[in-house]
Amino acid sequence: MKGMDEGESIELFSWHAFKQASPKENFTQLSRNVITYSGGLPLALEVLGCYLFDMKVAEWENVLEKLKRIPNHQVQKKLKISYDGLNDDTERDIFLDIACFFIGMDRNDVIHILNGCGLFAENGIRVLVERSLVTIDNKNKLRMHDLIRDMGREIVRANSLKVLEKRSRLWFHEDALDVLAKETGTEAIEGLALRLSINNATCLSTKAFKNMEKLRLLQLAGVRLDGDFKYLSKDLRWLCWHGFPLKYIPTNFYQRNLISIELQNSNVQLVWKEAQVLISFLIFLFID
Template structure:
């Protein structure tokens, strides 16, 4: 009935939030089925659908700039174009958090309408730890629309560990994890969940990053040791200090200051049987490295405290390793990159960067 009416009329047709090719094919697969001079506008989260259909033009909606963001936020938070006196700085903080995303600006603006300064401060403080539920639920629709667990795992890995990293480097690591990242990252880019900068670095909108991390946190809100990925400093310190890591943990980031005197024991990692991604900065470990995880695919250790890898430090499954040694004995410590050069049973000599031979290891930084 719709096709019968459209074929004789000049029409403007808007297909909003299309998620399946079958929807497009049924409505506009045959362009001859619509009157001459007609225009079809399609909105979708999946750019691949538009490529398959062979549309004439693709426009990617851009984030609002700072001025546009502030004005949109003001209309929702104050019901006028300018903020109430004394609220400009707070408004700018909220706008910065939203990162030019209209949905977030509207939701948070409406939420903060007629609230006190004290309540504004409380909301901003809370947002640093837990995203707004309305924004989270809307953004999570894109995550839920991913086809399989591998695409979802790639998204969560990037949101927790690989923002700002080289695409080829990340692809190699995640392929080593069995996630088929060549196609997986491409799908995430088509779904606008990840962007690639001109320098080939991966980028993700801060609210999408927070959405991914919240998905991980929600899996075990009160017991971080039962989450699949750990990046929050306080959570990691608690897990390593209490030695209560579990096999649920697949990735972990621990960053300390170069002057930190905090030291952990290698046995804190013993129960992390499925740990595959580990990033350490200026972390000192004591103990037997026999306890260290044996299934790591990526090990990044900036500020590695030793000149030689310890005995029992055999990592046959590594795909990429990035060590940077810090000589703490000097007054002005300088970093030097080291890589494995000579392989001996249980001992690997670290030396200046050059092509190395290391079982399973194919990438150095």
């Protein structure tokens, strides 16, 4: 990744850190040091500038000490300083959920889903946008730079490098398929995405979800589930299933906490065979 020259770097960084074209008084040398230890990389300057905005000199010096310890080629670790500086676990969870599952989705739909998870998403997404960790395009879709996305996913992976089923989120199809095929899921898993070809559906057992009691987010494509749907998590808030193979949603599938069901390219002819009581405000998106 190519760095910028000093003048360009100072101006870009200053617009994010001070909301003006040059550093404020007493921050000139500190700004130059941040730029040096950021390698002049535009993305790092933008993210770190947003993070340092409105901080005091002592806080800047603390961030600089962290930057000094990270080699220039380890860009993700430099970006992670902004993630570590988020206000609480709620904002971190929102960031990780977006990085793993919601890039490209409508901002309002994601807010609705994550609010259903108790994450106060409107405020959380606003903070992430202010920190330049998330952007919103002109169609109200959530966007994220590839390096920031990869940084978020690496945070999840690093929490359990060797044991897939102990990760909080599974988005890589080989990892998700491995856990589901071997039925090794655990309550650590909060989100799972398995997107395969809908032209040749892969058959798996519903028992694969038996121990995923905290599963909130589930995205499937090209998957057929055989067995009793009672095994799916009662904590499920979002079900996105492209190529849903059944003609109706099974009555033994607990749906009272669901916020959004998206069944694109489905075979659904009847939503429910029997009446269901839904507590949450539910969005249905059926696209034949």
